[in-house]
Amino acid sequence: MNFKESIRLSVENIRVNRMRSVLTMLGIIIGISAVITITTIGNSLKSTISTSLNSLGGVNTITAYMTADSPEDDDWENWEYPDQTEEDNLTWEDISGYMDYYEDDVDYVVMTNEYGTATVNTDVGSASVNIQGSAYGYLDSYKLTLLSGRELTKADNDESKSVCLVSDLFVKYAFDGKNPLGQAVELELSNGNIIRVYVVGVYKYDANVFGTANSKVAETEISTNIIIPYNYIQDKAQTEFDYGIDYINIVTKDGVDATQMASLTTEYFDTYKYNDEDANSAFGVETYDMASELSSISKVLDVITIAIAIIASISLIVGGVGVMNIMLVSVVERTREIGIRKAMGARKKNIHFQFLTEATVICLFGGLIGVAIGIVNGLVLSVIGGNVLQNMNPEISTMIVITVRPSVTAILVSLGFSVIVGIVFGLYPAKKAADLSPIEALRYE
Amino acid sequence: MSTAVIDMNGIIKRYYEGQENELEILHGIDLHVEEGEFVSVVGESGSGKSTLMNIIGALDRPSEGTYFLGGEDVGELDDESLSVIRNEKIGFVFQSFYLMPRISAIRNVEVPLLYAGVNEKERRKRAMEQLEMVGMADRANHKPTELSGGQNQRVAIARAMVNNPSIILADEPTGALDSKTGHLVMDIFHRLHDEYKKTIVLITHSQELAKETQRILTLSDGQIVDERRSDEF
Numbered sequence: 067m068n069f070k071e072s073i074r075l076s077v078e079n080i081r082v083n084r085m086r087s088v089l090t091m092l093g094i095i096i097g098i099s100a101v102i103t104i105t106t107i108g109n110s111l112k113s114t115i116s117t118s119l120n121s122l123g124g125v126n127t128i129t130a131y132m133t134a135d136s137p138e139d140d141d142w143e144n145w146e147y148p149d150q151t152e153e154d155n156l157t158w159e160d161i162s163g164y165m166d167y168y169e170d171d172v173d174y175v176v177m178t179n180e181y182g183t184a185t186v187n188t189d190v191g192s193a194s195v196n197i198q199g200s201a202y203g204y205l206d207s208y209k210l211t212l213l214s215g216r217e218l219t220k221a222d223n224d225e226s227k228s229v230c231l232v233s234d235l236f237v238k239y240a241f242d243g244k245n246p247l248g249q250a251v252e253l254e255l256s257n258g259n260i261i262r263v264y265v266v267g268v269y270k271y272d273a274n275v276f277g278t279a280n281s282k283v284a285e286t287e288i289s290t291n292i293i294i295p296y297n298y299i300q301d302k303a304q305t306e307f308d309y310g311i312d313y314i315n316i317v318t319k320d321g322v323d324a325t326q327m328a329s330l331t332t333e334y335f336d337t338y339k340y341n342d343e344d345a346n347s348a349f350g351v352e353t354y355d356m357a358s359e360l361s362s363i364s365k366v367l368d369v370i371t372i373a374i375a376i377i378a379s380i381s382l383i384v385g386g387v388g389v390m391n392i393m394l395v396s397v398v399e400r401t402r403e404i405g406i407r408k409a410m411g412a413r414k415k416n417i418h419f420q421f422l423t424e425a426t427v428i429c430l431f432g433g434l435i436g437v438a439i440g441i442v443n444g445l446v447l448s449v450i451g452g453n454v455l456q457n458m459n460p461e462i463s464t465m466i467v468i469t470v471r472p473s474v475t476a477i478l479v480s481l482g483f484s485v486i487v488g489i490v491f492g493l494y495p496a497k498k499a500a501d502l503s504p505i506e507a508l509r510y511e
Numbered sequence: 512m513s514t515a516v517i518d519m520n521g522i523i524k525r526y527y528e529g530q531e532n533e534l535e536i537l538h539g540i541d542l543h544v545e546e547g548e549f550v551s552v553v554g555e556s557g558s559g560k561s562t563l564m565n566i567i568g569a570l571d572r573p574s575e576g577t578y579f580l581g582g583e584d585v586g587e588l589d590d591e592s593l594s595v596i597r598n599e600k601i602g603f604v605f606q607s608f609y610l611m612p613r614i615s616a617i618r619n620v621e622v623p624l625l626y627a628g629v630n631e632k633e634r635r636k637r638a639m640e641q642l643e644m645v646g647m648a649d650r651a652n653h654k655p656t657e658l659s660g661g662q663n664q665r666v667a668i669a670r671a672m673v674n675n676p677s678i679i680l681a682d683e684p685t686g687a688l689d690s691k692t693g694h695l696v697m698d699i700f701h702r703l704h705d706e707y708k709k710t711i712v713l714i715t716h717s718q719e720l721a722k723e724t725q726r727i728l729t730l731s732d733g734q735i736v737d738e739r740r741s742d743e744f
Contacts, residue, residue, distance in 0.1 A: 068625070402609070406609045407622065408594065409570065409597060410598065410622045410626060410670070411595065411599070412598075413626070504570045
């Protein structure tokens, strides 16, 4: 018998026994919708995490810092921190060499060293600042907006210029909101040196970036960052022992695998710096990259999602038993019809196919309804969950970008699974129908 | 060389074979029906009529004896092949119509073609031709529950005819109808016989109906006890 007619008969039978069919499908609907709800939440969580982290600096950023190598065989008990000399320090020259070496892969390197805090007093007011040294690309990497003037450039750093970037909050309190461009700012460093730097740019203070949103600190008390070319401030802020650059953020070019770039970075510094000739090989550069963090978070989430989905799918088996039950009832009810069909020349396989199709269509219908309910559930719960997350962490709430995304794979797998459930649990009733003797089936009242 | 469509020799049918309650229903039936013949088998209930019909209709196999239907040895076939025989060579008409209540008249008529692997367009065309033949074309899309008994039986006859079978096997076709409608249905059988040259086997308990056929076989207690041509009455 042809496929189309079988499907048509199945759909007609489901329509005639509407209530019964829906009740039968219930197990499948609950099973599939549970699986889809869970996978949708899992997937949404994953994409929320990745979009949120992306908006922070992204998956193409590698953080690298100089540290001592781990002991062999992880023998930490007999390990001592090796003696560090100034030769072992990571310097801007090292970084420049690295950038030249990987100029095709590395977009730019952001370096921020901290030099303590200071209070700036002017004729019109005062404000406190955190002194930071940066090569260039500072505003870009922290996603800050330039309000006026310009960003620090490579030339500023190369030529050790005495310039700086300040925040609009700083301008408000230290300059009474007047145009500060070209004005000098005097700072006393922790080693006693007093430096004069000239304002070349003003950025918009972003409470979210600096983690002060919703804090109770008064605006006047907030210390904002003043950014000065690294080469200049490093020179002025020298102390007896200098530990060099704390850490750098390497931003790779689009299309470069950051995880792979991270291990290349470690290798580069082992080869060209910490090789016992230029510096002690007991030190090295370790890296940390968002991409690999992200992929390990994803893996954990995947495992959890799949585990819960498998548990949820147990209800599919229960649903399948329900389908089998109703199909057996259907075979008995339609004994006469089976007899007529057999008298008209239906072969066993025709009858078998018809009942199998019907069981499968019921399960597929249930699966489709389950998928629809599951998607709606998953999306609603993801949004609610995202909002709860934002409310629990108000200071970073704007960094949590809620993205909801049903899992296409899960939908396809679920539908496939409901078809399989239909086939498996339809087999026995279908065989029972096919094996009926035509005479007895015809005589059945 | 005979032109017998049905060629049965020494048919014996036993139930519960080899068991204590073994029951022999048919005790050696010889039945020969020529092509284009209109034959009736008459018998009281319990005479073995239904069992004989099941064997003629390839719904059941004889325990002993040979049965050739259109030259093919039906006694030896498996279930699958019997299905094909029923589909291609036999058109059933039953007392209580046996139409499927949920599908329309035309789709009921199409059922044998469905199992013969005929495509949808062709099915529709051939089913419609048969419905026209029995005068039910205007009710093609009605369901059996919306039709009278006589109309249902006409649809059933259209279904029996649709795959152009070798024989039409009618089991008490007027049994569920009043006498006027019954006559109308019998008229259709006569037309199938006269115009379409169909071989028809009518199984009935009614002597009246049997007299309308060419040859009457009387079955009693599992044996054919009398055989005469209708003009001998």
